[in-house]
Amino acid sequence: MKRVAGVILVSLLTAGFVFLVLYRSKTGSSGAELSLETCQSFQASPVDRARLLTPSALVSDRSIAFYSAVRTAEPRTLALGYMDANQAFHPTALIIDSPGPAASTQIVVPGDKCAAVAGRQYDLSAVEQLYTLALTLDPLRQFSLAVCGNSASCPPSDKQPLAHAALLRALAAQRQLRAEAIGPYQPSMPRWAPVEITQAKRGGHDEVSVKLAGNRAAFEGATVAFSRRPHAGCIASIDAQGFAACVIEDPHGDEHSEDEENGPVIVTYSGKVLPGSTYPPNTGVIDKGSGPAGP
Numbered sequence: 577m578k579r580v581a582g583v584i585l586v587s588l589l590t591a592g593f594v595f596l597v598l599y600r601s602k603t604g605s606s607g608a609e610l611s612l613e614t615c616q617s618f619q620a621s622p623v624d625r626a627r628l629l630t631p632s633a634l635v636s637d638r639s640i641a642f643y644s645a646v647r648t649a650e651p652r653t654l655a656l657g658y659m660d661a662n663q664a665f666h667p668t669a670l671i672i673d674s675p676g677p678a679a680s681t682q683i684v685v686p687g688d689k690c691a692a693v694a695g696r697q698y699d700l701s702a703v704e705q706l707y708t709l710a711l712t713l714d715p716l717r718q719f720s721l722a723v724c725g726n727s728a729s730c731p732p733s734d735k736q737p738l739a740h741a742a743l744l745r746a747l748a749a750q751r752q753l754r755a756e757a758i759g760p761y762q763p764s765m766p767r768w769a770p771v772e773i774t775q776a777k778r779g780g781h782d783e784v785s786v787k788l789a790g791n792r793a794a795f796e797g798a799t800v801a802f803s804r805r806p807h808a809g810c811i812a813s814i815d816a817q818g819f820a821a822c823v824i825e826d827p828h829g830d831e832h833s834e835d836e837e838n839g840p841v842i843v844t845y846s847g848k849v850l851p852g853s854t855y856p857p858n859t860g861v862i863d864k865g866s867g868p869a870g871p
Contacts (some may be wrong), residue, residue: 607853626657626665632708633849634856636755636765637701644709652703653870656706658698668702671709680718680737683710700754700765707856709746715740715842715859722749743859745770766854771845773860784810785821786843788850792816794855801844802862 620640626645628849640658645665647653651674655667670684685703713719718737738746748770755765771790779785784802788795800820803809810822840861847857 578643586595596692626659629656629705632705632707634708634847634854635701635704636839637697640698640701642702642705654709656702656709668699669706671713680720682720682722683743683747684722685747696754696758700758703754707744707833710743710747711742711857711859713743715844715861716727716840719743721746721750739861740859741773741861744787744856748856764850766852768854768856770858771855773843773858779821780823782808782824783821784824784843786812786860786862788814788818788820789817790847790855791853793850793853798848798855799846801846803842803844806841821822 589854626643629642629644631640631642635642643657643659645655645657645666645667647655651672653673654671655665656671657667659665670682672682674680674682684705685706688751717740719740719742719798720737721743748768751768755768758765769791771788772792774787774789786800786802788800795814795816795818798814798815799811801809801811802824803820804824807828808824808826810824812820812822814820840863843860844861845858848855
């Protein structure tokens, strides 16, 4: 029963991006001005609907109310921001989908100009909340990250597309920059210490394992979820050396195509929040055969 429940949890984790798309279609706003220029100018934008988000455990200041708003017109856009006293929505960060054969997702993070308006503590918490939204994106897609400053354009920070794990590392680095800008370390603003998936491979057809690199405190009580679409997976505990392994199962017992059976396995580290230190969740991808997890 425990293993089946774990597999169901894996399916829910990897369905996060699907949920995000469905959520957009249900709460889409017409006439919303959500664009890169909005991030730079930080102007209020009228939207039909803005949804209050549940504070994430990764966010330093959970008293800040974050909202999300959507635009379903192409390119589909999810904006993270706040509502002012006049109920106008102010975008802080954007997640922009680019459809088509070379589908990719662009993450737009505010630069100094946005921080100067909203305040550095808000800016820090916004990037932390954005990280939790980025976790729900499809790990098999390609990404780009753009940090908006005072310039009229907002090009991606990296010339090459980023894998999901690399995107999360880049967002974690942006979070650290904002934490350091606030001042000396404070207990209420824990340090982030990302755990890296350094090695992952398959043994038998359904046997998967992973090696994590990081502080041992990040391993105790934490788990790694392995998921293979459409709904096969398993969850493993992490030992003191950072190893985790299990055998992928399909709780539905369905037959799958060869492509599905040999499809990539998504690896998700659960993350851990401790007093003074946060080990944020992250991901990796195991392709057919063996080799390192996705960058």
